[in-house]
Amino acid sequence: MGKNTRILIVDDNAMLRFGLIGAIGHEEGLEVVGEAASGSEAFDLYKKLKPDVVTMDYKMPGMNGVECTRQILAEFPDARIILFSVFETEEDIWKSVKAGVKGYLTKNAGAVEDVMEAIYEVAGGGTYFPALIAEKIEARKLQEELTPRELEVLQLLGEGKSNKDIIEHFDISLSTVKHHITNIREKLGATDRTQAVVIAYKKGILHVD
Template structure:
């Protein structure tokens, strides 16, 4: 008798290896991309696409129901984005592997995804379908997949100081065009404290003034135009 459940009897008394397919959930708010990835995994040996989701809430619901091995996760989606959804999934199912597919390739976006627990990160503008397959194969085996350019940006970001939650609030208000007085009123803090936060933001973002701090924040992916 074959003791390993991944083996079957070949009819002649011998056990033949039958590798289990990697179960994949495809998450993307673009229906054509979802369909394309699903069809690709469907015809690729070793994969079993088990479902599709258009947003974070659908993804979490299907993960609970279908128990995939790997999730290919879109970054920008209605409601919870891919990073927030990844955190929720891994909080319940830490064994599931997530590969994030994003139009963003800034240090901050990559770092946020890494700290959320993704095992792979690919940019949609550069990532061909073959690379997505390679990434999923790698993470399914327990590895990680961060292309050289992505890995380099991640290492650079790890060396920088994080912005505090309060600094993020001040930065967001600066991006909205608020004056120091308006920030005082909005956050309920003193004017000297606001000025100190702006000084810290300028130092951390390597900016000459408040305007440049906002510009650098957008370039680095700390802020997004649709945020």
């Protein structure tokens, strides 16, 4: 008999972990070797267990799934991680891809069969990005990156701050503020600052807390 694919399940939802463990238990050649409820716990368990595949939740308290992925891959570059998320926006998917995940599934659309297919594919050395996810990755590749300062200005715009507020926040000139906003609009394909904020929320650059 061949060696089982060893899986670490990471999710802060105990019921979801329980469901995945049950589903994987019925699959030939797959074995759950550990479960974690947080990013820090996942990192410690990865070092201890060296699993073949990790199913990683995106949104967790403390270290989120993208940060945990970066941390694991920094020390174990051959790690194979599948992001399992409620987020379906371009930016969240793009952050995950840049972090180095080998697959991305949304909790809203991912059936158990899709999760199993992703695990088998990634364990075999491949990647798993469903068509809709792949389309969003390609769309995001075409967007010019916002600079860290532009992201900060965009966050303030999303909070409804005025030019005067932004000037005071950063201690910069009005012309510099207008320059940042123009760059933000052009990069997001927006006609004005309001549309830029709407697009940013739609793409997942900004999130509703």
